[in-house]
Each structure stands twice: as structure tokens, then as C-alpha cells.
Amino acid sequence: MSADMTPQTPQTETATEAAIETPAPRLLTRTVLKTSQKMSWVTRIYLPMLLKGLMISLREFFRKPVTFNYPEQRPKVSERFRGEHRLTKDDEGKMKCVACYMCATACPAHCITIEAEAAPPEWDGRDKIPRVFEIDMLKCIYCGYCVEACPKEAIEMTNKVPQVYQTRQEFIYDREKLLAN
């Protein structure tokens, strides 16, 4: 290290070593922007730029808007959009869900509440169905892990864009609503 980078005379040897290891702080100089010299007077009065900006606003004023009035107007989504859930039914119209809790286990948002009960005795080959199956759509992050986890293909995602309601209670979809979704 050269002496000009450590201007102060070291008092002891250890102080010198410390100074060598950590370089001396750079002098803080006030940066003065000298752009005014480069700008022409046209630029300096700002008026052309102002007008240019206003022209953009004026042009957009007559274009078709990109926004829409959600939720009264619904966005167009693709067929594969992960929207609201649906509980599926088999050929006989019985719900496929066996209340295995795999979706609730996989759910990172903990939005699925299941309570199981025994299936009606006349449902051949089925032991368990959900007595309660609720999804809290406010908690749901629409990741689709529940669909992936389901061993019975009993839950799937529709491309229905999440609905908007007035109360929190309405966002909790129960079994019947999910079956009809």
C-alpha cells in the first residue's frame, strides 16, 4: 500500500497493519450534475416534453381500454385456467370423494376442512364419504396441489374465475356448492 492512501502517520505497528488491511475511506465529494450545460433551451423550457406526454394521454383516451370492470365483467381465461374447485361425481351421480384428507394434507394454505363419515350402506364398495367438505376460497391460493394429491380424481379445478362476495362466510364453499360447481 502506498503512503498517500493512508495519509495519517501510524502511531504503532499494529495500527499500520490494520490500516493496510482496511483501505482508507474514499473522500466524499459532492457530485455536481453539469447537465444544464448539455441541454438546449428547447429542452430546458420542458414544454415539448410536456406536450409529448399529453399526446400519449390523448391517444389512449380514444383507444379501447385494457382494464375492465371486475367483478361485474369477467376476464376471459384459457380452458386450463386454475379457477374454483369442483367435486366430481361418478357415472351413478355419487360423489367420488372418499374423505381421505389427501387434499387437506397437501394444501399449503390449509383452506380445506374435511370431516368424514361412513358411506350409506347401499353404496357398494364405498366405506367413507365426507360429511363436511369446505374450501375457504379466501385462503385458497389456487395452486392445484389438491387436484394433484387426490387419488380418486374427486376434486378438479374449473376455469371459473374466483367469485367475489360481500361477506366472508359466502367465500366458504361447502360440499353441495362444490359438487354443483
Added chain:
Amino acid sequence: MSEIKQVNLKIDGRDVTVPADWTVIRAAHANDIDIPHYCYHKDLSIAGNCRICMVNVKGAPRPVVGCATPVAEGMEVSTMAPDAVEARKGVMEFLLINHPLDCPECDQAGECKLQDYSVDHGRDHGRFTEEKVRKSKATLGPHVKYWGSRCILCTRCVRFTDEVSGTGELGVIYRGDRSEIATFPGRALDNPLSMNTVDICPVGALVSSDFLFQSRVWHLHSNPSVCADCSVGCNTRVDLDAKDQIKRIVPRRNDAVNKEWMCDSGRLSFGYAYSDRLQKPKVHGKDATWREARRAALELLSGTNGSSVVVLVSAWNTNEAMATVKDFVSAEVAGARIVGYGNPTQQDQTFPGFTIRGDKNPNRDGLKSVLGIADADASLKALAAETAPIGTLLVVHNVPGFAMTAEFKAVLDRSENVVLLDFADGELLRYGNVAVALPTLTSFEKAGTFVNHDGLAQEFAPVMEPVTHGVPESDLFASLKQDARAATVSGVKA
């Protein structure tokens, strides 16, 4: 045991020394070497029918079953030899041929040996394309249901009813791939130990009716505890759900107490922790604050002359509670008489492999060792026989499902005021002259020690948060003592 010779053998390259009458699987398990098993159970006879415990023994022409092969001097066992691994893989495939693979609907999923060993030893996919045999579903008894298709016919349950409960209700009916477990005609699996068959069933064939579809086992968390249902003091594991609600109680192995068994009554005795609880302190039937209630209790206890106070301590209290009662009485109501009581003793229920004690109190021995009450029933009887009125009766109760005896009522009737410490809002509280009721906790919510019929002191910790405003007796008496001292200092002691 000393006359049984020890033999030296090698399992997976490790030298082990075990008694000569052991089998390979027991020697391996005792040395923390895992050999998979379904039909083998340490406390049951050896059946050797599941064939999953295949191991390679040096010199043997083919893999042998570890559960039925006795150890021998110089034997060399390999659990991971290629032929043993291949044999286990084959056994797993055969066991799964007729298995319905209904894990989503099965309560055993998550603690199922078929799942575990399928991952560890099985194939990653099935090759069976033919139609599976479907077997019956049945309700075997009041607490046990049977799913035939899931059964692997290990016969652990059959051996349990033969050897441990000695009731022999179960047998195997039909032959070949149609074999099923069933009760004998006209009989039901209704012995007091029936739910142990659910525990020892390695698959989901026998399931508990009481836990059926209640929860998936991976959503439960477990805490160790000690059963308070009788004086055996079975070591238990209490399984609770995410809301801290007890879902089931299962035995925890302790060869000195209960091996791996437990009675049905003990398993199902957790309802009292949730129903009819005394939520808040009460003074003359009205809800009060702890401060008011403690003051009222102190007035009744120390206001009268110590000789007119009688303290009734039940055999359901922990050693710690009894010790604090004793401490409090000697400090604040010197001269008060301490009397013990408990649930009336019934007949012991003895089975070939287990005894359910008739003494339905977890800590009768504690009364003896802590409070010096040799015979609790006799002490209550003696008190009931007297006629002198009792000023204040302090009852440290905590007995769930207590049936009040005539003697107990006689003592209550003779008491002017009763200070009750109990977790329940029950018959005793409503009986009449209870002036102050202070809520305590059940053994699920507090720590303590019970001394079982054998004189074995077993400590337990709380398994869940208190569901009421109750406090443990030790805290309660400490606060009472503090209040009494504060009252003495400020000079308002009556």
C-alpha cells in the same frame, strides 16, 4: 433364566449374544436390527405364516423365516442377502394380490405395516391383472370392525384371544384365498380386552369402531401418559388432533406393567375430560372469581376450630396433590382429620395374559405412602359411623363417574359446609351443602405421580392444555396458603 445357555451368533456382521431359546427375529430386534414381520409378536406364540421375515442363514439351502428359526452357536444371519431380499419382495407381492389398495378409505393408512414394507421391500407396481377376491365386512363386537379384503391372515388377533384374553372368540374360516377371520357362531368379540386386536392388527383389517373415520393418523400428535382407570396404571399414548381434542388412547409398551396391552374401558375413558366440567370457581352455587372463592374457602376452613374440620382425599389424587393437602392441613388447619376414600373395589378380572384390577382407583397406594391411610375404605367407614357434626368438610375429589355410597352421603349430611375440589360439575356438586367449589384438572391436564397396585410409582405429564379455568391442586393449595398468610399479616384473620 440362569440355566438357559447363551449363544453367540452373527447378524448382518454384528456379533450378538442371546439366550439359546430365542429365535433369530427376537435376537435381531433385541440388538436393534430390523427384520420385517407381520405375524410375529413378542407376547404371542409363533405362527410363522406371513413369511415376510425371510433371512439368509449361512449354510441353509434357501432363505428361512426369522421368527421360527432358533438361534444356534456360530450361526451367521444376513437380513440383506440377495436371496432374502428377493424372497421378501415375492412375499410382499403375494400379500398385495388380493389387497384392495383402499388406503384412502382405510383408518390404518399412515401406521400400516403393509404400506411400510411395501415401500421398503416391495415392488413399485403390481403385476396382478386378474380379478381380486372380495371378502366380507363384519362387525365383530361392540368396539371392533373387520374388513376382510384387507386382512393378510397373520392370525395375531386369533392368537390374542386364545392366549392373552383366553376368550377364544376368533377363528379362521374357509380355506385358501377365501380364508377370513370370524367369530364363532353366536359369539361376539366382546371381551374387555377386545380392542387390543385392533392395535396388533398390522394392517387395516381390524379397526376400532370408536376411532372409525375420526381422523387420519398423520394429523394426530401423541403424548405419553398413564391410564387412571384402575390400579394397574397402564402406560398409554394419548393421540390428539390439531384442536387438542383426545381422539384415542392406545397402550405404550412397558413390560413391568402392561406389556403392550390395555383394557377397552381404559381406552375409552377420556370423555369425562370434555363433558360436565366445572368451569369456574363457585361460592354457594354462583360463579365467583378465584380470589373470592379462595377467601370463602379459607374462612370456612380456618374460621372454625381445626378439630371440626375433616379432609376427605380420594384415591384419584396424585402423590403431589396429597402431599400439598397434607402440607396445607398441617400449616393452616392443624388438628384436622384426613380420611381417604375411593371408588368401591370390584372383582379383579383375570385373563391368561392380563389382569384388570378391581380397584378402580389409580392411586390407593399413594394414600398409604403419602397420607399414611392404610385402608381408605375403612377410614371412611369409621368416619361415617360417628355422629358428631363436622364443621367444614374439605373434599379433594377428582373421581370421574363416582357413585356416591351411603357412607359418603352420611358424611356429607353431617357436615355444615363442604369445600369441594373437583374437575366435574357433577352429582357431588349438586348434592346440597357444597359452599365452595374450586375447579381442578383431570389427569390429562396436569402432571403427577400415581402408585400402582404393585407399588410402582409412575410419573406422567399433561397431555393437553386445560379446558377449564381449573388449576392443579399443588397450585391451588399454594395460593390458599399464601392468602392465609396475607390475611394473618393484615390482621383480618377471623
